[in-house]
Amino acid sequence: AMNRIYLDWASSAPLLPQAAEAQKQSAYRLFGNPSSLHAYGREARAELEAARTQIARAADAHPDEVVFSSGATEANHLVVGSFFKRTLVKSGAQRRGHIVASAIEHASLQEPFSLLHKMGYTVTFVRPEADGIVSPDRIAAALSDHTLLVTLMLINNETGARQPVRECAARVREHARRTGRAVHLHTDAVQAFGKLWFSFHELGVDSAAISSHKLGGPRGIGALLVRRGAPYETLFSGGGQEQGRRSGTENTGGAAGFAASVSIRVQALDANLATAERLLERLLDGLRAIEGVLIIPEGRSAADTERYSPYILTVCIPPVPGEVLVRTLDDQGFALSTGSACHSGKKDATRILEAQGVTKTIARGALRISIGPETTVEEIDHFLGALAGIVGPLTKIAGKSNVRSGRK
Incomplete structure (x- = not known):
């Protein structure tokens, strides 16, 4: 398996x-x-x-x-x-x-x-x-x-x-x-x-x-x-x-x-938090090295725990729809979601990102990565490797289908 x-x-x-x-x-x-x-x-x-x-x-x-x-x-x-x-x-x-x-x-x-x-x-x-x-x-x-x-x-x-x-x-x-x-x-x-x-x-x-x-x-x-x-x-x-x-x-x-x-x-809150910050830093560095990946918001840094939880990160890979990313990654053994699992597939799935000024086109490509106390460095590295491998091909396909359907 x-x-x-x-x-x-x-x-x-x-x-x-x-x-x-x-x-x-x-x-x-x-x-x-x-x-x-x-x-x-x-x-x-x-x-x-x-x-x-x-x-x-x-x-x-x-x-x-x-x-x-x-x-x-x-x-x-x-x-x-x-x-x-x-x-x-x-x-x-x-x-x-x-x-x-x-x-x-x-x-x-x-x-x-x-x-x-x-x-x-x-x-x-x-x-x-x-x-x-x-x-x-x-x-x-x-x-x-x-x-x-x-x-x-x-x-x-x-x-x-x-x-x-x-x-x-x-x-x-x-x-x-x-x-x-x-x-x-x-x-x-x-x-x-x-x-x-x-x-x-x-x-x-x-x-x-x-x-x-x-x-x-x-x-x-x-x-x-x-x-x-x-x-x-x-x-x-x-x-x-x-x-x-x-x-x-x-x-x-x-x-x-x-x-x-x-x-x-x-009991393990501080230790878990320190681990999450290290993992997030690795994740952000790896994502920034992959062409076509947008981090939301752009200036997000792992050290900024005053303003963000290190456990949650959203990225977009326009024009690839978030759902396509989730399914493709799932086929490779990675479980992620497009924004909140509670309303994935609903019409207002992009509501949160749009509220902060992200355009609908970009918001449609949202992928939420959320880690926990048992997440490991190896898992993050495997994920980054898999994502790097699919971004290019998916972006090409999505770009072509957008041209065909006249969607901008």
Whole structure:
């Protein structure tokens, strides 16, 4: 069999054996419902709370600020639902609360916001600069007297651009003080938690979404961190689990697996980061040596960890479509994606890059390379060799087909 190389860590990480074991043990031994009063229930509850405490510690949050969910998509939706409920109970002009969001949010926020817009809510999408980073000044300028929700992701899942969430939090708080209205500030921290420095309290946000399977934990479990005292109302009701903030029987096994993956990643965080920077440097040097490869943004350097995650890099090879690159590399044993795996094949697949001023033609050729703690120098070198071998032939073919179809 072909020796396959995985360079799509941003869409999902290989399951850590320790996380799989923790999940299995917990699911077998602690099958009781954590809400039951008997011994089985109490044991499951103890495991669930231990996992919550461990995740809270890693995120620099209080345990009672961790709300378990089925993943980050649901965590993002909990925030949207809370906004929706807050505005429904108000009347008149107030009812149409205003949302400010960056134009580079994950689809699990972008799509519900587009839906709310259709329902008559005002949504302002703030575009990033050419480097993929949204300016706090632009966020501040978008705020109005009716703003109730602001969202800005921490690390963009396609470009790796780190957003100035802490600076934005200060501007949002200042605005809220001036207008006397509570504004909820949310960050999608999926590509940051367990990979880069992350402190929920120091960021100054009201909520943050995190996910297990991006770290090597099991699928189907994530969490919404909600600051004590933050304006938050739940849209979904039922058994009132998670302190009434997210009903449904808790996934004890998932939480145990999530906590196990978090503890492994956080312990090795600095070492993993140093390795990722070295690998990224090698990757950038190698890519710059291949004619026809564009790095997005052009000036990206491995040392710039203040502004970019070293785990994510996007390149374009115009006029070759990203999908062609992904399939060709897959045939050679390399797993990569075109931008976010969550919307590959969708019509707005180039939305993130276009928001930062990349032309549609170039954005259509995007290839996302994402590495993880287990990626090796040999894997990077093999990949560079394979890419160097296909760029020329593919560019020739794509150029010819563009001429034929009259596409520029």
